[in-house]
Amino acid sequence: MWCEVLVEHVKVHEIRWNPLVRQWIIVAGHRGRRPWRPEEKGLLCPFCPGAPETKHLGLWDVIVLPNKFPALSLEAPKPTHPVIGLFRARKATGICEVIVETPIHEGDLCDIELEHMKKVVEVFSKEYAKLGSLSYIKYVAEFRNKGKEIGVSLTHPHSQIYALPFIPPRIKCELKSFKKYFKKKGKCLLCDIIDLEKKEGERIIYENHYFIALLPYFAMWPYEIHVYPKGHVQSLPDLSDEEKLHLADILRVVTATYNTLFDRDLPYMMVFHQKPTDNKDYGYYHMHIEFYQPYRDKDKLKYAAGIEWGFWVFTYDGVPEGKAYELREACRKALRKIGKYLGKTP
Numbered sequence: 001m002w003c004e005v006l007v008e009h010v011k012v013h014e015i016r017w018n019p020l021v022r023q024w025i026i027v028a029g030h031r032g033r034r035p036w037r038p039e040e041k042g043l044l045c046p047f048c049p050g051a052p053e054t055k056h057l058g059l060w061d062v063i064v065l066p067n068k069f070p071a072l073s074l075e076a077p078k079p080t081h082p083v084i085g086l087f088r089a090r091k092a093t094g095i096c097e098v099i100v101e102t103p104i105h106e107g108d109l110c111d112i113e114l115e116h117m118k119k120v121v122e123v124f125s126k127e128y129a130k131l132g133s134l135s136y137i138k139y140v141a142e143f144r145n146k147g148k149e150i151g152v153s154l155t156h157p158h159s160q161i162y163a164l165p166f167i168p169p170r171i172k173c174e175l176k177s178f179k180k181y182f183k184k185k186g187k188c189l190l191c192d193i194i195d196l197e198k199k200e201g202e203r204i205i206y207e208n209h210y211f212i213a214l215l216p217y218f219a220m221w222p223y224e225i226h227v228y229p230k231g232h233v234q235s236l237p238d239l240s241d242e243e244k245l246h247l248a249d250i251l252r253v254v255t256a257t258y259n260t261l262f263d264r265d266l267p268y269m270m271v272f273h274q275k276p277t278d279n280k281d282y283g284y285y286h287m288h289i290e291f292y293q294p295y296r297d298k299d300k301l302k303y304a305a306g307i308e309w310g311f312w313v314f315t316y317d318g319v320p321e322g323k324a325y326e327l328r329e330a331c332r333k334a335l336r337k338i339g340k341y342l343g344k345t346p
């Protein structure tokens, strides 16, 4: 009996509306069964050349694979809950993909050669455009999780894409701020933030011709880094070839900086904030990339605990300008080891 119930539960796959915080929750029963670190059990890494998942592709440098345990899928069933009203559910329609950035099993973005890394950026851009063009996709969420500490189940370098049937709450919140600022000032919020950061200078970590990396004045995580395009663009496909190369450069430098900060490989989340793909006009938005890194010290993790998670109130342990100084020093050191790079630390 219990067994039958569990089997039924594994099949539940839908998105449920949380009316208290007004957001969609993806319920995916089958994801509880995904493998945890197969190589630790002596199993083959699914992303290494020669694995059944990649064998048919021959020689490759960057590949896009379907997520084998997708949170969203085109075959998602009709929602199970029959009641319409407060307990609302929708089909979990969407697409989940994995970008395997390199055939090499170990390492980070900074270990990928600059020209190869540019190809990775191009893949992010192409997938955004391809998935975003589908009528039922309202937002293409591209991100990268690295490290055991944040629950990454496969160690082979990879990023992920969730093509969603709704606009994520955090993006909605940003859009509202950009729109409001534009209405009031006739200017872009992020363009103005970049100007101010440049004027103050003390939180800038690295800069090349087209991008700037800094620890924002209003950072929520101790070693949070934002990467801003200096040009006013809304999504990756808006970037020129030359700009994509410079984005590849700055992503390599930021990850090298993290891995130099405490002389150890650091976990992080990297998220691309781009405009939604519902064909509305988002000319007021300015795309950017955010990095969150869970350590607050060499061996102390910063948790999103009661005050952060329960109230969405963040406390910053330290002072952003001090942490930015540490990151800038780490960046200087990292540049000596990284090989080719295109910019400079201030």
Ligand code: ZN
Binding pocket: 045, 046, 047, 048, 104, 105, 156
């Ligand atoms: Zn591998």
Ligand code: ZN
Binding pocket: 188, 189, 190, 191, 192, 231, 232, 233, 285, 286
């Ligand atoms: Zn702008």
Ligand code: FE
Binding pocket: 174, 273, 288, 290
């Ligand atoms: Fe953002």
